[in-house]
Amino acid sequence: MTVYFIGAGPGAPDLITVRGLKLIERCPVCLYAGSLVPEEVVKATPKEAKIIDTAPLDLEEILEEIIKAHKKGQDVARVHSGDPSLYGAIAEQMRRLDALLIPYEIIPGVPAFAAAAAEMKMELTLPEIAQSLIVTRTSGKASKMPEGEELEIFARSKATLAIHLSIRNLALIEKKLTPFYGKDCPVIVVYRVTWPDQKIIHGTLETIRKKVREEKITRTALIFVGSVFNEHDFKDSALYDAAHTHILRNKGKKKQRV
Numbered sequence: 001m002t003v004y005f006i007g008a009g010p011g012a013p014d015l016i017t018v019r020g021l022k023l024i025e026r027c028p029v030c031l032y033a034g035s036l037v038p039e040e041v042v043k044a045t046p047k048e049a050k051i052i053d054t055a056p057l058d059l060e061e062i063l064e065e066i067i068k069a070h071k072k073g074q075d076v077a078r079v080h081s082g083d084p085s086l087y088g089a090i091a092e093q094m095r096r097l098d099a100l101l102i103p104y105e106i107i108p109g110v111p112a113f114a115a116a117a118a119e120m121k122m123e124l125t126l127p128e129i130a131q132s133l134i135v136t137r138t139s140g141k142a143s144k145m146p147e148g149e150e151l152e153i154f155a156r157s158k159a160t161l162a163i164h165l166s167i168r169n170l171a172l173i174e175k176k177l178t179p180f181y182g183k184d185c186p187v188i189v190v191y192r193v194t195w196p197d198q199k200i201i202h203g204t205l206e207t208i209r210k211k212v213r214e215e216k217i218t219r220t221a222l223i224f225v226g227s228v229f230n231e232h233d234f235k236d237s238a239l240y241d242a243a244h245t246h247i248l249r250n251k252g253k254k255k256q257r258v
Contacts, residue, residue, distance in 0.1 A: 003066055003076045003102060005090050007083040007109020008032075012194035013040035015115065020079075020107045027077035029069040031062060036081035036220075038195075045077070063096055070102050078104075083111040086135060087164055112222050113162040116190040120200060120224075124160045126234040130226055132159035138166040138173065155180035160226035167221040170209040177225060178205050186229035191221040202229075 004023045009015035016024075021044060024030060030045045034053035042051055050069075054062050069076045084090045084106055097104050113135060117124050124133050134154050139145045154161065155177050166173065167189070177185070183206040191199040203211045205225070212221075 001070055001073050001075050001103070003069075003078055003097060003104040004107055005084045005088070005093070005104060006077055006079045006107045007085075007088075007111075008037045008041050008079050008081055009110040010082055010112045010115035010193045010195075011036075011038060011198075012115075013038045015110045015194060016041055017107060017109060020109065023075075023107065024077045024079065027075045029065070029074050030077045030079060031065060032077075032079035033081055037079050041079065059092060059096075062093070063100075066097070066102065067100065070100075080109075081112075083109040086111055087137070112164070112190075112193055113224075116162075116188075116193045116222055116224070119190065119193055119198065120188060122229065124162070124224075124226075124228060126228050126231055127236070129231050129234050130158070130160045130228045132157060133162060134159050135162045135164070137164045138169045140165060140169070151176040152180065158227070160228050161224065163223040163225065166223060167212065167217060167219060170212060170223070173223065173225070174205050174209060181205060181225060181227075185225060185227065188224040188229055189217065189221050190224070191215070191217050193222065 004027065006020040006023060007017070008020065024041065024044050026046065028046060028049050030042060030049055030051045031054050032042055032051070034055040045051055052065055066076055078093070080088050080090065082088070085108065090106070094104060125131050134157070136149065136151070136154060137145070138151065151173065158180065163173065183204060185205050187203050187205055187208040189201040189208060189212055191201070199215060199217065201208070201211050201215060
């Protein structure tokens with residue numbers, strides 16, 4: 001048997017990968033994060049499948065279910081939201097599976113920041129404006145940020161920021177980032193991206209906290225900060241510039257249609 005850590009994507013059931021969905025459709029055991037994985041995804045399991053919402057379970061209880069499936073030779077679809085590589089809490093599960101000699105594979109998913117960019121119809125990197133994206137979070141109840149990964153350190157780069165798990169820390173974000181980005185720097189908060197109740201709130205470092213409070217958003221939101229969100233006169237990329245040559249497009253030579 002194999003345990004498949006499957007990224008279900010940000011919320012819309014049709015944003016799961018083909019590979020991930022096919023595995024869910026055939027695995028006789030499905031463990032899923034009930035508060036974040038859409039019900040339609042779980043409905044794709046076989047009729048006789050054992051389906052368990054892991055939201056109320058602790059790590060050891062989740063492992064007990066995997067061990068039971070292992071003893072029966074049953075594959076397990078371990079379904080997480082977004083992409084498992086980002087704040088997926090799969091590292092501790094894999095560490096224990098390694099110790100138990102239980103095989104597993106990871107199936108990537110659409111991360112929330114990519115889905116949010118698509119919903120906003122924006123590119124997170126623009127030529128000569130911002131060419132880096134920093135995916136981070138702030139300290140919370142679950143865990144503290146490691147030394148050296150404080151917001152003000154990242155802010156010195158002026159890169160585009162995608163801040164997860166921090167909607168309750170907007171006051172801290174404003175305080176830490178304003179000296180580097182300026183109070184008028186664009187901020188966009190995306191709540192439950194691609195879900196039916198999705199909300200996209202535009203503001204600045206100075207105004208976003210009030211706007212979010214008015215919408216009563218306290219969880220499941222992603223915070224974007226950066227100058228890319230207010231740039232319209234950026235330079236075109238050289239990628240499709242007629243004067244730009246590269247190995248696949250020699251100067252003066254047009255590719256013939258075949």
